[in-house]
Amino acid sequence: MKNNNVIGPKEAKIYAKNLMEIGDQILKIDDNAFKGRTVIRTAKLTPKVREIGNNAFAGCFQLRRVLDMYNVEIIGSSAFEKCHKLCEFSFPERVTEIRPETFKFCTGLQKFSFPDESNLKRIDDSAFFECSKLNRLVLPEEVEYIGKKSFFRTKMLKYIYLPHKIKTISENAFYFSGLAELKLPESLEIIGDSAFYVCKNLEYVEIPKNVKSIGSHAFKSCSRLKILVIKNDPEYIGDHIVSENTLIRCYKGSVVDQYCQKSNLNMEYL
Numbered sequence: 001m002k003n004n005n006v007i008g009p010k011e012a013k014i015y016a017k018n019l020m021e022i023g024d025q026i027l028k029i030d031d032n033a034f035k036g037r038t039v040i041r042t043a044k045l046t047p048k049v050r051e052i053g054n055n056a057f058a059g060c061f062q063l064r065r066v067l068d069m070y071n072v073e074i075i076g077s078s079a080f081e082k083c084h085k086l087c088e089f090s091f092p093e094r095v096t097e098i099r100p101e102t103f104k105f106c107t108g109l110q111k112f113s114f115p116d117e118s119n120l121k122r123i124d125d126s127a128f129f130e131c132s133k134l135n136r137l138v139l140p141e142e143v144e145y146i147g148k149k150s151f152f153r154t155k156m157l158k159y160i161y162l163p164h165k166i167k168t169i170s171e172n173a174f175y176f177s178g179l180a181e182l183k184l185p186e187s188l189e190i191i192g193d194s195a196f197y198v199c200k201n202l203e204y205v206e207i208p209k210n211v212k213s214i215g216s217h218a219f220k221s222c223s224r225l226k227i228l229v230i231k232n233d234p235e236y237i238g239d240h241i242v243s244e245n246t247l248i249r250c251y252k253g254s255v256v257d258q259y260c261q262k263s264n265l266n267m268e269y270l
Helices: 255-263
Strands: 019-021 042-044 065-067 088-090 111-113 136-138 159-161 204-207 227-230 247-250 267-269
Parallel strands (some): 019 042, 136 159, 227 247
């Protein structure tokens, strides 16, 4: 039986226009509904839409804006993947996670904003993978988790605000990002393998005292990173966390002190 409240791939033909507008009765845009519909430049939803499915707008190469998403509660994986001309996005307040690959290869995305009362808690794997023009991002205060390759090769990302509830920054999360400054929150516990690998603009980083694990190559090949301060003794420190040009500051007799001596890394006592 046809559901008049849902737009699927078959129904999408009616709406796929330069300015896509949907009826007030629509509650859900189903999986793959507008996938590859290159004619769409602006998608205008209605306040009744609650869910955008997996791959719903994937490959809409000409899509530039998505309007009226106020009451959306779920955005599926790869929903906007390869929307190369999507230049700005206002994230809905009620959505609690950015699912895997949601904005992957959105290479034109420059401005991304969250509402003050955002309920976002997770940013999953490859969410902003190669969003190469994204230059600044302020994450909502409730975010606790950043997944693998979330900001992989975001070369123009100079600044990101990391809120005070983040516990995990997963492996390759900011691999080859453009970060010029980095303030890690005190809540942070895990820094994954190669989390900040090849962040060539970083010059100074201080590891918070609650960090339990620093993965291998976490700050490796950060060519301008002059100083890495580690004031605590993490339970785990992986191989080659920095390159030879980086000075590690730590306490004498600490686990980090022993690690530096064993690894022949430049070291200075606090």
